[in-house]
Amino acid sequence: MNTPRRAMLLLAASIALPLRAQQGFDHSHGAWTALLKKHVVLLRNGQASQMRYAGMASDHAALKSYLDSLSAVSVSSFASFGKPQQMAFLINAYNAFTVELILTRYPKLDSIKDLGSLFSSPWKPKWVPLLGAKVSLDDIEHGRLRERGRYDDPRIHFAVNCASIGCPMLREEAFVAERLHAQLDEQALRFLSDRTRNRFADGKLEMSKIFDWYGEDFRLGHRGITSLPAYLARFADALADAPADRERIKAQKADIGFLDYDWKLNDAR
Structure with a gap:
């Protein structure tokens, strides 16, 4: 193969690989939606929700597969996502890994705080494999979603769920880029309508x-x-x-x- 042609093929491959990585990720988060629709119970006309953790434990293989798909996304692929795709990715990751955290001790806990101690919170340990590193739930929420100048959207507080009754509801479907703003607006209204x-x-x-x-x-x-x-x-x-x-x-x-x-x-x- 002549040198110019080989160089062109290498250039094309270098462009195609990151594009293929981005296209390979399911931005519909369909696997997460399937789990949520099966195990989230709506309360008070949809203003609050609960999770069937026992059922989610039975479907742990499906949850693990979804978590693995999140962990497989590289830093460069994430950087190529549009902002709504990034926000949906991070919110869904926070919520799904929080469920995974609860399942590590379920049913032997009454609160997510039981997974912490007097000297550390359950949100601090760096155990979540995401974007090429081990990060904490706090890193996802405060280090990325709340980082100044990145998204600056207070509605994320109505979307991330800390597995607690006081927290805004865990939505019964995944957040997706195409409907993200409508979903966040609905989450805000649901929470603020809950007397x-x-x-x-x-x-x-x-x-x-x-x-x-x-x-x-x-x-x-x-x-x-x-x-x-x-x-x-x-x-x-x-x-x-x-x-x-x-x-x-x-x-x-x-x-x-x-x-x-x-x-x-x-x-x-």
């Missing part, structure tokens, strides 16, 4: 502790919103029933308090 975790009562807003822990994320200018009261004003109709209370929230004049977080396992026993 067990967010409500206007006794003359003030009583909100999930998530808005206290991550309040700064709701001030980053997403959709032009630069304060937590301004963000909550968009959900006034979900948070209150009385017209006067709704107007108070919309006017950003409602005091805001935070509820205790329920760390009990979101298990559908």
Whole structure:
């Protein structure tokens, strides 16, 4: 084979390999959706959910296969994904590896916190094989999804699920790039419509502790919103029933308090 032709073939191969790696990954996350549809139980008209961990344990081979597909994605392939694809990948990875973490001790635990200790949390150990390294769940959430300047989207807090009753629901399908923004908007509305975790009562807003822990994320200018009261004003109709209370929230004049977080396992026993 002459040298120019050989060089052209090598160049074509070098371009095709990363493209093939990207195309080889299932961005529909179909395997994860199949598991979620089978084992997620919706509560309160879809405002909350529980997981059938016993059933997921029976389907562990399918879960492991999906996790392996996530772990097989290289750093260069991930970099070639569009931002919605990256966000969907990371959110699904966080949720699926969290389920895997629960199964390491299920049914002998009442909370994900049982997997930690007085000196360490279950989110700190670097055991997740992802993007060419062993990372922690915190690395996925805080190091990537919340990293300033990367996505700057507070709605991720309504999508990642920490296997706890107090956490926004585990969605009954995978997040996918094509519908990501609609899915995130729906997750936000579902969570803020759940009066067990967010409500206007006794003359003030009583909100999930998530808005206290991550309040700064709701001030980053997403959709032009630069304060937590301004963000909550968009959900006034979900948070209150009385017209006067709704107007108070919309006017950003409602005091805001935070509820205790329920760390009990979101298990559908």
